Amino acid sequence: MTRSRDERPAVLTRIVDRLQQDLRYGMRLIQRTPGSSLGVIVTLALAIGPATSIVSLVEAVLLRPLPLPNPEQLVLVTAANRERQREDASYAELRDWQEQNETLAALSGFVGQNVGLTGAGEPEQVRAGFVSSSFFDVVDSPPRIGRPFTAGEGEQGGNRVAVLNHGFWQRKFGGDPATLGRTISVNGLPFEVVGVMAADFQFPLDAVDVWLPLPHYGQFSQDRRVLTVMGIARLRDKTDRESAKSDMSLIAERLSRDYPATNTERGILVTPLHEGMRTTE
Numbered sequence: 001m002t003r004s005r006d007e008r009p010a011v012l013t014r015i016v017d018r019l020q021q022d023l024r025y026g027m028r029l030i031q032r033t034p035g036s037s038l039g040v041i042v043t044l045a046l047a048i049g050p051a052t053s054i055v056s057l058v059e060a061v062l063l064r065p066l067p068l069p070n071p072e073q074l075v076l077v078t079a080a081n082r083e084r085q086r087e088d089a090s091y092a093e094l095r096d097w098q099e100q101n102e103t104l105a106a107l108s109g110f111v112g113q114n115v116g117l118t119g120a121g122e123p124e125q126v127r128a129g130f131v132s133s134s135f136f137d138v139v140d141s142p143p144r145i146g147r148p149f150t151a152g153e154g155e156q157g158g159n160r161v162a163v164l165n166h167g168f169w170q171r172k173f174g175g176d177p178a179t180l181g182r183t184i185s186v187n188g189l190p191f192e193v194v195g196v197m198a199a200d201f202q203f204p205l206d207a208v209d210v211w212l213p214l215p216h217y218g219q220f221s222q223d224r225r226v227l228t229v230m231g232i233a234r235l236r237d238k239t240d241r242e243s244a245k246s247d248m249s250l251i252a253e254r255l256s257r258d259y260p261a262t263n264t265e266r267g268i269l270v271t272p273l274h275e276g277m278r279t280t281e
Helices: 010-032 034-062 091-100 166-173 241-258
Strands: 074-080 104-118 124-131 161-164 183-186 189-196 210-213 230-235 267-272
Touching (some): 091 241, 161 166, 230 241, 241 267
Antiparallel strands (some): 104 183
């Protein structure tokens, strides 16, 4: 199915717009200088070929189905400022969303950050995904080996545990099953490896090597003024996005009344996860 301009991710729209501008410029040049038409046509052909290939590549990468079960149920849940622009939420807001919504089967926070890893060969910088314990329910993909985080491990003060991405486990630990129970050091703090994701698991928003409980994020705070986290969620069965948007709008209104110092004119956006590359809804 061909997508309209409004359905294309912003990066793809910019590429198509630039290609159209180049074509219009080339046609005007041909009309003004007929004698040089052949050279202009050759130049345009050389330019259009790579540009078309780039568009095809972007279409293939950005518009392919999400590599997760029932991807149509997955949504990005983010705060919105008074201009309805997407921005991060506070951890306290995330907890309010989790506790008050009536349309989401599961909602997890997510923060991606580069961290220092030691205790496993040479020290190196890896990509960490800090998530709620509900994350594995959201993506409907439990670890293939070991287990996910327990509810208690996802709370502030919970045990330091880690789930490894399969590729990282293969590269760093040689795929050794004895990695389970091993302690690794992340930014100088010990974490016990409790699980390894399946080889075919792919998280579409970030290339994560190791998953850690959200409260262990370095800038974690209960302060509503500290905006660091986004939400990813799975809709309940037989629930559409419009119902979820209405549900979250009611929550936003409630929070605006309860916390006027931080939440006045602050909204909540619910966007299909496959549109997560867009800058605005």
